[in-house]
Amino acid sequence: MTSLLTLAWVYLRIGLMFVGGGYVLIPLLNHIMVEQHGWLTQRQFLDGLALSQLTPGPLAMLATFTGFRSGGFLGGLVATVCIFLPCVVLMLIIGRNYHRLKNIDLIKSTLDGLLPAVVGLVAAAAWNLGASSLSGLQEFMTLAIGFALFKWTKISPMIVILGAGVVGMLLN
């Protein structure tokens, strides 16, 4: 068992480097977990990666898995809190200053000018996901039905997602 303090320190540092982009995390975590500390084997690391992508949380849920491995439930908790702490704190600082910053003309117009790019990124995410995972008639049918439901009804997205999950389990 690794001491919780070591775990906390390692994950805090990872959390700081995490600021900047999700996928930087994979090689970084691999290096630290597998090569540097030997907390996981390569195989376990890859399984953990697959496992953490089964959940709605960010990719960094991998921290929960690796923390669990080296320190049980408590280890997972410490690792999770520490990896997310830096970005949550940063986001809170931004939130605190957001309304003040927004009242500065130049910043306001910069932010508003940025919005089309954000929309472009959202569209790109849908495109990338679709290109990598859609295949077969059944999935395109689900896509069409889902689109109609979200666009023209007020049905709760939770129900649609969970329903689709159940259907997927039954069909596959």
Add this chain to the structure above:
Amino acid sequence: MQTSTQRVGLTEIFLTFAKIGITGFGGGMAIVALVERICVREKQWISPEEFLHGLAFGQILGPFSLNVCTFTGHHLRGIRGGLTAAVGFIAPSFLLVSLLSWLYFTYHKLPQLQAALKGTNPVVICLIMVVAIDMGRKQIKGANSILLALLAFAATVIYKLNAAWVLLGAAAWSLAVAIYRRRHCR
């Protein structure tokens, strides 16, 4: 704070984001789409523009699904609201991963959840598409912004650029435009 007229309880914030954390399979943009649907459209906790600003900040700062939750929570109830939203969102995933990790290290096998995910995938994609379309209709006006949206899309899809770099580039561009307009409007 603009929404101070209707003070949202911390419990409601927690439950809302926990619900998002339970159902948001697909991660990343799927979460963003869910938060938009629920917090912007249904509950009207935050305006579409403010939400998009938060998304822009969130993408520059790493795990944007979590960041968007933190930002929205903070908008409602300050630091406590932000922490509540972040914890609420992460808690279900944390419990699920802990359970799965325990199963994995005890039985050395991954549970068969992939089939369910295969079913949710197309639906999640629609949710994101609908958000992109609706936001686009509101936010994209004029040649300049159409160009910017297309560039951001192409940079991500074709050139596989990191979203944070795309946004920093777009920010530099729109700052330049803002400064230019300022000088020439006087």
